[in-house]
């Protein structure tokens with residue numbers, strides 16, 4: 001039975017984390033196939049909001065063709081005497097959780113990246129109108145955030161209107177992020193944490209500092225502060241910084257304690273500004289992945305919207321799988337686009353001096369934050385599609401990582417005995433702070449593992465099965 005009698009499907013936290021596969025979906029809203037998708041919350045004056053009003057611009061769920069994908073926008077307008085525009089980001093991020101509470105309705109990602117699916121079963125049960133979704137949103141927002149006095153929700157599926165509002169939303173996100181820039185981690189005595197993604201990644205804890213934006217790119221330090229103030233028992237909480245243990249890697253005693261507590265002992269240390277050692281955990285809705293490329297000793301970055309394979313031959317989803325789930329994986333790091341604009345971005349690893357490749361679209365978005373002397377030294381898919389092409393490009397442009405190659409060769413030559421000089425220094429093929437291996441009914445966990453191999457054979461399980469048949 002539903003938590004709300006007038007909603008045809010069940011609503012509750014137990015549905016969070018529910019995935020809807022393509023074959024089970026009735027319709028898809030937003031997602032990788034369409035550009036025009038967004039969710040936006042705006043704080044308005046009381047007279048501008050008609051409480052509980054639901055507007056649908058474009059086809060409603062029942063007017064959509066089964067199996068199709070539609071452009072999609074959700075606009076939430078709220079009013080209340082103590083509501084500040086500062087809370088917009090926090091309210092907006094709750095759309096993710098509340099949509100996921102609806103049985104058979106899946107919401108992934110955030111802002112301009114949203115991806116929703118309705119499954120066939122829930123549609124057949126009667127969930128055939130955005131009116132129902134709107135009602136659920138009204139009720140959950142008002143009950144969980146009582147400072148919201150009035151709320152109206154607009155769903156946009158009309159392609160023209162979605163496009164118009166999408167462009168507006170992008171400008172609003174940018175203005176919001178820009179407002180949060182400038183403040184330094186050293187200037188505050190509190191950070192904020194978020195565990196909203198634990199429904200998907202049970203050991204994940206986001207540590208939100210002025211200079212390390214949340215992984216999803218939707219919650220700044222200011223948003224975190226506002227959220228922790230209005231809803232102290234909610235998913236966003238205060239972290240006392242404690243003692244600064246390492247200013248370069250970004251280790252704070254208070255962060256370690258808070259993360260240990262919130263990850264139920266699984267994660268005990270976090271280094272905020274590095275992808276190695278004890279990197280910040282990665283949930284599943286990070287905007288991009290920074291991945292170490294051992295062949296050039298530098299980082300590639302690939303964002304969620306990139307449809308092609310990255311320079312190391314892997315696509316975003318494979319790279320995302322290598323880091324997601326609330327783990328700390330050496331050299332694979334879920335990040336937000338805004339963190340790339342921070343002076344602390346991968347600071348301990350060399351920052352932008354260590355970045356060698358990223359898609360053109362991302363480079364364009366963050367180019368004002370890349371040191372000018374590096375701008376034409378970092379390759380995009382237009383300059384390098386393979387590691388060999390990347391090596392040639394980096395050498396030609398004299399990228400700072402090229403210096404590291406020389407240093408490594410000298411170091412190896414000095415360290416190696418004469419008879420061993422012929423052999424090149426082996427690069428680890430896998431490095432991980434925690435590497436679980438499941439075999440023969442046992443799970444073996446290797447801590448701080450580095451695996452060297454003479455040869456690596458990558459074979460798809462599918463072809464193996466076919467071969468055996």
Ligand code: SF4
Nearest residue numbers: 194196197206214216
């Ligand atoms: S990515 Fe982090 S900040 Fe964003 S919702 Fe998830 S846990 Fe919260």
